[in-house]
Amino acid sequence: MKELDKRYNHKESEPRIYALWEKSGYFNPDKLPSRHKEPFCILIPPPNANDPLHIGHALFVTLEDIMTRYARMRGKKALWLPGMDHAGFETQVVYEKKLQKEGRSRLDMKREQFYKEVWNYTQKNRNTVREQLKTLGASCDWSREVFTLDDKVTKTVYKTFQDMYKEGLIYRGERLVNYCVKHQTAFSELEIEHQEKDDKLYYLKYGPLTVATVRPETIFGDTAVAVNPTDKRYKNYIGKKVEVDLIIEKRYMPVIADSIIDPEFGTGALKVTPAHDQNDYEIWQRHKDEIGGPISVINKNGRLNNKAGKYAGMKIEEAREIVVKDLKNKGLLEKEEAYKHTVALCYKCKNIIEPMLMKQWFVKIEPLAKPAIKAVRDEKIKIIPESQKKTYMHWMKNIKDWNISRQNWWGIEIPAWKCESCSNSDKEVWTITAGEEPKKCSQCSGSALERDPDVFDTWFSSGQWPFATLGWPNGKDFKTFYPTSILETGYDIIFFWVARMIMLGLWRTKKIPFRLVYLHGLVRDKDRQKMSKSKGNAIDPLGVVQEYGADALRMALIVGNSIGKDPTIAEDKIRGYRNFATKLWNVTRFLLMNLEDHDPKQKAILTDQDKKISKDFKKFKKKITRYMERCEYWHSAEALYHFMWTTFASEILESSKEILNGDNKKMRKSRQKLLLDIWIDALTVLHPFMPFITEELYQYLSSDKEPLMIRKWPIS
RNA sequence: GCGCGCUUAGCUCAGCUGGCUAGAGCGCCUCGUUUACACCGAGGAGGUCGGGGGUUCGAGUCCCUCAGCGCGCACCA
Numbered sequence: 201m202k203e204l205d206k207r208y209n210h211k212e213s214e215p216r217i218y219a220l221w222e223k224s225g226y227f228n229p230d231k232l233p234s235r236h237k238e239p240f241c242i243l244i245p246p247p248n249a250n251d252p253l254h255i256g257h258a259l260f261v262t263l264e265d266i267m268t269r270y271a272r273m274r275g276k277k278a279l280w281l282p283g284m285d286h287a288g289f290e291t292q293v294v295y296e297k298k299l300q301k302e303g304r305s306r307l308d309m310k311r312e313q314f315y316k317e318v319w320n321y322t323q324k325n326r327n328t329v330r331e332q333l334k335t336l337g338a339s340c341d342w343s344r345e346v347f348t349l350d351d352k353v354t355k356t357v358y359k360t361f362q363d364m365y366k367e368g369l370i371y372r373g374e375r376l377v378n379y380c381v382k383h384q385t386a387f388s389e390l391e392i393e394h395q396e397k398d399d400k401l402y403y404l405k406y407g408p409l410t411v412a413t414v415r416p417e418t419i420f421g422d423t424a425v426a427v428n429p430t431d432k433r434y435k436n437y438i439g440k441k442v443e444v445d446l447i448i449e450k451r452y453m454p455v456i457a458d459s460i461i462d463p464e465f466g467t468g469a470l471k472v473t474p475a476h477d478q479n480d481y482e483i484w485q486r487h488k489d490e491i492g493g494p495i496s497v498i499n500k501n502g503r504l505n506n507k508a509g510k511y512a513g514m515k516i517e518e519a520r521e522i523v524v525k526d527l528k529n530k531g532l533l534e535k536e537e538a539y540k541h542t543v544a545l546c547y548k549c550k551n552i553i554e555p556m557l558m559k560q561w562f563v564k565i566e567p568l569a570k571p572a573i574k575a576v577r578d579e580k581i582k583i584i585p586e587s588q589k590k591t592y593m594h595w596m597k598n599i600k601d602w603n604i605s606r607q608n609w610w611g612i613e614i615p616a617w618k619c620e621s622c623s624n625s626d627k628e629v630w631t632i633t634a635g636e637e638p639k640k641c642s643q644c645s646g647s648a649l650e651r652d653p654d655v656f657d658t659w660f661s662s663g664q665w666p667f668a669t670l671g672w673p674n675g676k677d678f679k680t681f682y683p684t685s686i687l688e689t690g691y692d693i694i695f696f697w698v699a700r701m702i703m704l705g706l707w708r709t710k711k712i713p714f715r716l717v718y719l720h721g722l723v724r725d726k727d728r729q730k731m732s733k734s735k736g737n738a739i740d741p742l743g744v745v746q747e748y749g750a751d752a753l754r755m756a757l758i759v760g761n762s763i764g765k766d767p768t769i770a771e772d773k774i775r776g777y778r779n780f781a782t783k784l785w786n787v788t789r790f791l792l793m794n795l796e797d798h799d800p801k802q803k804a805i806l807t808d809q810d811k812k813i814s815k816d817f818k819k820f821k822k823k824i825t826r827y828m829e830r831c832e833y834w835h836s837a838e839a840l841y842h843f844m845w846t847t848f849a850s851e852i853l854e855s856s857k858e859i860l861n862g863d864n865k866k867m868r869k870s871r872q873k874l875l876l877d878i879w880i881d882a883l884t885v886l887h888p889f890m891p892f893i894t895e896e897l898y899q900y901l902s903s904d905k906e907p908l909m910i911r912k913w914p915i916s
Numbered sequence: 917g918c919g920c921g922c923u924u925a926g927c928u929c930a931g932c933u934g935g936c937u938a939g940a941g942c943g944c945c946u947c948g949u950u951u952a953c954a955c956c957g958a959g960g961a962g963g964u965c966g967g968g969g970g971u972u973c974g975a976g977u978c979c980c981u982c983a984g985c986g987c988g989c990a991c992c993a
Contacts, residue, residue: 465993765929
């Protein structure tokens, strides 16, 4: 046996070991030995193909690799299917920033050109990300890698859209949607944030009444005044019309009664602007007979439109200031007071979200949510940590129809064509296909068709990830691996992704998409701060791997990271596990130095002490296995660390030195065997956590031709 | 406003259905150039388990309550 250096050289070893695994072919479940029968499958939460991986990715990679390697060693037909996400809006934003730096703009480009450039950009990033995943030790089956714009995905997405439309689960509707003026697209309610803001509440003279508003610039879109039906002050006005001076014109406003009005707030009278306020929109819905339709006064650039008379063309904040000034001059401003309220912001640019009246595609969500609630309630799908199950339930029970239209260029285009000849302003006639361009309108057989320029919300396609990747409905993998075993991801995307996969999976396949949802926390720095590039506290996982090795990083991410809590990581923690790797290396080195007359066929003659060591180790292996079965990886990792360093190296090995140096050959040989057996098994159970060094050491210690990665888990 | 979670050694955290004389890693202190390892070894200091009350033979662990911190959801003009 070869003499080892004093230190483990991870830089040299890790790439070599990864190559050895790839050569073995065992990342591919079809190439595993035939004893691997029971299917096991994890689908990667596809990283965005617009940026290199960050430390948060390293956490999911480690967890999922542990799960996969463990399953594989337990004799399962294990598949960890890799893929990457085109990440529609996210990528468009990243690329537009890049363009901006180059002094270019999307708006100066043809859509096709922009799409092509982003395509090339994502393909380049895919290569980077793939190499990074390999560096971290991910045992993915690269022969099955999927991109969310691959044919098999887009075709599935089109088909789902078409079938849902046929079933009436998708409809086209004009709704008040969350619109970001900067990004010029609508969002679902998940992509907006709420934040407290100091504003002013303006009391406007509104004919004979006074209304309170934070948005005086929308008065041109007012269609009514609403009061509470029980409010005595306004009793005589209800049902009548009042003449209101709107600066640019005088208009008669109906006074309506609606119980949503809080008499305590402001003056107890509300100006109703259905086109620019969610609440007002709903009031209009309830009082359509009494008041006219919504009047939009803001355009898609966030400026007032020609309904606002002389204010047309002004930006919202600017218009507000001037309108207030003019109202004041006309004596229409009664008073203003400081007011703190919550506003909706774009999650990306933090600009205020404008509620806008737009025609969009919506998913009728309730029929999908019901079975999704049931599946989790009945534990067909188990969610850990348990607390997240409550979050899921709460959201699902209050879920709203899902706007899946995005006014972006980068993404999967919606396969919907509008007939120019039979559509009019009241009625749109659409032809929906499974992707192919229709020759004629489904209604009038005319050929004047125009495709909806919008693309899908990315989550509408990633929500179909489990069955799309596996080749629904007839693919071999779909039949073998669906429903998948574990869905592992961060708790921050439980609604965006997990909930949608459950709903769409159940609807499309009539089966749950996965059995267990494991939700990890968000990586923080040692002061519990979120990591971000701008704060300068971000740890680059690949830099860390260079310095300390992937194994050290993996351990540092797992130990002390109980499920669902936000883990912290700092460099000295990673250094600690690099030291652990050195320890493992030197223990092995010591064993090899004391093995010169070791005889593998030696029958062990166990002393009482040997028996105790052996028995304790059996118990230890059982404990680790129990932790693995419960997905308590932080417990396993910590216990392994303690056993291998303290118990084995400091205690067992130290107390064996006398025997190993002694004259009793039989005892010496027997102890050699005992130590070697235990150590190999310990390396085996450590393998899912620190795959590189364990594999490397196994190659020195064992005569086995097969790599450690498929060695049987050492428990009976 | 509604909901969820957290508070255990200087720091980061374990501690399942109550039995702990309360643990780990890092950090700190003392000693040690012993051929596996100084990315090491030997030893050590350090906690009234956020406050108060209750249940129990027994509570870090269960219940109530107060305080502080964090997060999620939310149409108050």
